[in-house]
Amino acid sequence: MTDNWTVVVGIKQVPDEDDVTIDPDTGTLNRAEAAAILNPPDRNALEAALQLKDEVGAEVIAFTMGPPTATPVLELAVALGCDDAALISDMAFAGSDTWPTSLTLAYAAEYFDADVGIFGEETTDSSTGQVPPGIAAHLDWAQLTYVADLDPRPEDNQLLATRDVEGGHEVVAADLPVIVAVGYGDNDPRPAGLHRKLYAETEFEPMELDAEALGIDPDEVGLDASPTQVGGMDTADPVEREQEVVDSVEDLAAAMAEEGAV
Numbered sequence: 001m002t003d004n005w006t007v008v009v010g011i012k013q014v015p016d017e018d019d020v021t022i023d024p025d026t027g028t029l030n031r032a033e034a035a036a037i038l039n040p041p042d043r044n045a046l047e048a049a050l051q052l053k054d055e056v057g058a059e060v061i062a063f064t065m066g067p068p069t070a071t072p073v074l075e076l077a078v079a080l081g082c083d084d085a086a087l088i089s090d091m092a093f094a095g096s097d098t099w100p101t102s103l104t105l106a107y108a109a110e111y112f113d114a115d116v117g118i119f120g121e122e123t124t125d126s127s128t129g130q131v132p133p134g135i136a137a138h139l140d141w142a143q144l145t146y147v148a149d150l151d152p153r154p155e156d157n158q159l160l161a162t163r164d165v166e167g168g169h170e171v172v173a174a175d176l177p178v179i180v181a182v183g184y185g186d187n188d189p190r191p192a193g194l195h196r197k198l199y200a201e202t203e204f205e206p207m208e209l210d211a212e213a214l215g216i217d218p219d220e221v222g223l224d225a226s227p228t229q230v231g232g233m234d235t236a237d238p239v240e241r242e243q244e245v246v247d248s249v250e251d252l253a254a255a256m257a258e259e260g261a262v
């Protein structure tokens with residue numbers, strides 16, 4: 001056993017999808033009007049990191065690249081048990097697509113001298129799933145994706161992962177340092193303890209890191225460094241669905257048979 005693994009966890013604040021609307025004129029999300037929450041899959045990433053803390057005594061640091069209004073997700077991470085949390089924020093990052101976002105988070109993983117970087121499978125607002133593999137590519141680290149469970153082997157400097165694959169699971173080992181993307185819903189996130197919650201909300205202040213602190217050249221990030229071109233946005237009209245109320249399972253089966261559904 002070792003007690004010196006450093007685990008970083010990437011978390012993102014997203015608009016609550018139950019609350020978000022689309023501007024009919026521009027076709028873009030009305031982000032500012034929706035409540036902001038922790039990206040739900042990132043609860044699973046935090047849980048996987050905290051399990052490593054429980055198992056090998058790892059130090060766990062959560063970070064988010066976003067505006068200062070993202071601080072509540074960092075407080076939540078600390079309330080759940082993370083040792084520290086950092087806000088990665090700079091006007092130079094504005095307009096970044098997944099490429100410079102991954103690059104910035106790669107610099108942050110190096111800044112913390114991380115052995116393991118844990119991330120969610122995808123976000124609920126952009127949902128590309130590109131960021132964790134992008135970080136691994138920028139750093140030239142091993143990557144473990146669709147991870148359901150982690151088994152730390154500090155004596156071998158390795159992390160074993162049970163991965164969701166079509167039709168089952170596979171177990172693979174990666175040498176550290178490694179980037180992990182945890183499958184959404186693949187563990188049961190713990191609740192925050194009361195004392196930790198009070199600490200997070202009343203005393204804790206996140207570290208603040210800008211481009212200069214991370215050693216990032218502003219020309220490497222932001223809109224101009226983003227290869228994605230958004231051609232346009234459109235909304236689809238809701239599909240009109242026919243409905244029919246049936247009184248029994250037998251009537252339902254008969255109606256489905258009539259439609260050729262069974």
Ligand SMILES: Cc1cc2nc3c(=O)[nH]c(=O)nc-3n(C[C@H](O)[C@H](O)[C@H](O)COP(=O)(O)OP(=O)(O)OC[C@H]3O[C@@H](n4cnc5c(N)ncnc54)[C@H](O)[C@@H]3O)c2cc1C
Nearest residue numbers: 010011065095097098101119120122123126128129130131
């Ligand atoms: C041209 C363009 C301009 C954009 N401009 C902006 C902008 O100005 N402001 C803006 O907020 N977004 C902007 N975006 C969206 C932004 O690029 C994505 O939100 C970001 O790259 C993350 O991608 P994703 O949400 O698909 O993450 P995914 O790859 O789906 O996320 C997987 C996991 O990576 C981690 N992760 C993702 N994002 C972060 C983060 N920021 N911090 C820490 N961990 C993270 C989380 O663990 C998450 O579960 C822009 C996108 C494009 C294409």
